[in-house]
Amino acid sequence: MGAGFLMLCHTAFDRAAQVARHWAERGCPVVIHVDARVRDRGFKRLQRLLEGVPDVRFCERHACEWGTWGLVGATISAAEVMLREFPQASHVYLASGSCLPLRPVEEMVRYLEERPETDFIESVTTEDVGWTVGGLDIERFTLLFPFSWRKRRKLFDQFVRLQRRIGYSRRIPQGLVPHLGSQWWCLTRKTLQAILEDPRRAEYDGYFRRVWIPDESYFQTLARLHSRHVESRSLTLSKFDFQGKPHIFYDDHHQLLRRSDCFVARKIWPQANRLYRVFLSEGPGVQPEAEPNPTKIDRLFSKATERRTRGRPGLYMQSRFPRTGWEGALTAAPYSVFAGFSELFENFEPWLGKLAGSRVHGHLFAPDRVEFAGGEAIYDGALSASPAIRDYNPRSFVTNLIWNCRGERQCFQFGPRDRQQIVEFIASDRNAQISVISGAWAVPLFRSGQDAASCRSEAARLQKIEGQALDVLRASWVKARVRIWTLADFVESPMEPLQTIVEEITPRALRPMTEAPRLVDMTGFGRFLQDLRNQGMQPTLMGDFSATGDGAPAHSRRARPYLVK
Known part of the structure; x- marks a missing residue:
């Protein structure tokens, strides 16, 4: 019994190799996917850094453009390798190359062993989601998205407006109730295997290939079909700002990360030497074992968002000054x-x-x-x-x-x-x-x-x-x-x-x-x-x-x- 890690990497390979080695040397197999858009020189460098490390594998590479099927395809390829080559992995944990373990591996393994049939994946219906950014909730499941939102945004928006105008709507496969959630999950081997071996998987894959940002909905929706017990939360600390961009953690966030009690944090700045040195150390955990609870630090993030968007009364900043209405109170005092x-x-x-x-x-x-x-x-x-x-x-x-x-x-x-x-x-x-x-x-x-x-x-x-x-x-x-x-x-x-x-x-x-x-x-x-x-x-x-x-x-x-x- 144990946990296996899937790592999706595209940059900062020295840090990704450092984390992968940390997990693998403590009995947790790792399967790494490297974005196909990365040059072969970078890919081979990562392979050299992990040469000789036990229980590390590489999977088929996919081009992983944000908001497209590539991220799901990469996760599926890595999961298939994990299930095939590491039968001892009772849970499969999805992470990125910029993730960092915050607690000893032994604590995480023990925590998962005590919950052998629990899938930790944020999974909520579109009606209950208040954090979607971009104006698309249920429409991401009923419209077509052939154009890249980042590279060809004008075409993306025009095609969405065209489909709305003519009343086009895709049919959601029978029996599916679309759910959304964080991309970073930890599923049991049984649930993940059921998703990948589902008789209707070809139908589901074909449908989700045209869903917008499918990495936030594919496993989140299918887990509801096959899981015996879904714990709708992530064991990974992953925070986003008011624009939907991930918060980056630096060295001065050390105590904040400890307070979250999460097992893994994303997204860590590659030059945060202190964080990597402290959390990847050989010493035992100094914190008492606790339930992962990222909401403990939500108040600080809310205050940070308010400070960034509203600022202090009467203080004008570069981030708000060009946009009317972002200045908060116009002056500092009566x-x-x-x-x-x-x-x-x-x-x-x-x-x-x-x-x-x-x-x-x-x-x-x-x-x-x-x-x-x-x-x-x-x-x-x-x-x-x-x-x-x-x-x-x-x-x-x-x-x-x-x-x-x-x-x-x-x-x-x-x-x-x-x-x-x-x-x-x-x-x-x-x-x-x-x-x-x-x-x-x-x-x-x-x-x-x-x-x-x-x-x-x-x-x-x-x-x-x-x-x-x-x-x-x-x-x-x-x-x-x-x-x-x-x-x-x-x-x-x-x-x-x-x-x-x-x-x-x-x-x-x-x-x-x-x-x-x-x-x-x-x-x-x-x-x-x-x-x-x-x-x-x-x-x-x-x-x-x-x-x-x-x-x-x-x-x-x-x-x-x-x-x-």
Whole structure:
């Protein structure tokens, strides 16, 4: 009684020979298949490396292109040699040339001897599979696939669409229920022999030759016909990423591989010298015998997949940056944007910084300069105050600022006089808290001392720009937390909205705000707006102000902002 190994090899022959020698010298016969696409020089080198090793055989070679029948044909040829020449093999274990044993051979043999009629092969129906990649589940069994998916993908896709359009469907052989699963299995001699000697094998082989990726379905389906007890799992640790590509294990995965308790792992980097040295050593296993359980490390792989696809909030990486939607959260931490506040209040930035304990910048997107807090020319993370550098990539400018200042709330001013390329970005960022006093841009025009005739064209320009920005902030797709007040509503009762803003910035603050920043003198502002109307410009974003000239709103109701979520 014992176990025999089938090895499918196509590269890294020195490592494959090292593993094959390890198994064969411990009483486990090995049959090796070498891809027919490998040059004879490589094949003969592998034969020389294993020359004189007992119980090692080579089988007929097949061209093994991914997703085609060649891999199944190679496995069948190797299995036939195993069954014919090694009658002592009670179980047959399929492995690849990049596999590595993780536990002593004696433990594996003992484990299999205790389960003489159990077949370890992942085998689930197509309805229950959630890991298929490529958009084909049951269709892989009902359509034809004469073209290589890797080499002639355009033809592959076109032929699939053609078959769908004309309603073509292959007949599944009677009595077969298609199953899918990992290619790496361990079958009993009895089950494997029954599959290879099945009277309908010619029919089954002809059918599976036209199935897509048959190495994941041929034995997985036929084992259900002949096995007395299927344990639907693999004894091999084989992990795949979100794109269906196998994870490669390196030297620093040593402890991770031990934790899996699996007997074999795939796929090992050929240069992982430490892994090969440790796991192929002569010493006894230092781990207690345990049930193979690769799910013990699934949590780590899930976190790795999430980190690779989503990354850390606000950190852009080469693997995701070119593809919209792969960046995860747009920025690394919450931040606040204020539009109209510095125009309406005197010394608003130092007041807010002192009250909220945040870093408050001026207009970061002013056309002629970047107004960092404190007037800095170079900010955290070597961010330059150069407007040319900022405007080269405004989005990256914001994300770098927030990333470099993690742990400290960032606030900055914004308005229609600033560069507007950033509006859609901050509107789509769930970390942004945007507070807007619409029409506040008119206050600096009023205080400039210019008459309405001189300010009319500039006022019309700024109103148009702000109107477009407000349309964006009111859109249904906006993810930022947006609050908008008209200037008249805000001036009527500024304490309530200011308190709301400060509480959102510092939610742990227990004391109510007792001091507000000083409003600029707006005496005559209503008259100024009326003069703009008289000049032919219609102010629409400020709300209702009295034309008497005292700067007071034309109504007395309390300010009620609306929240755009």
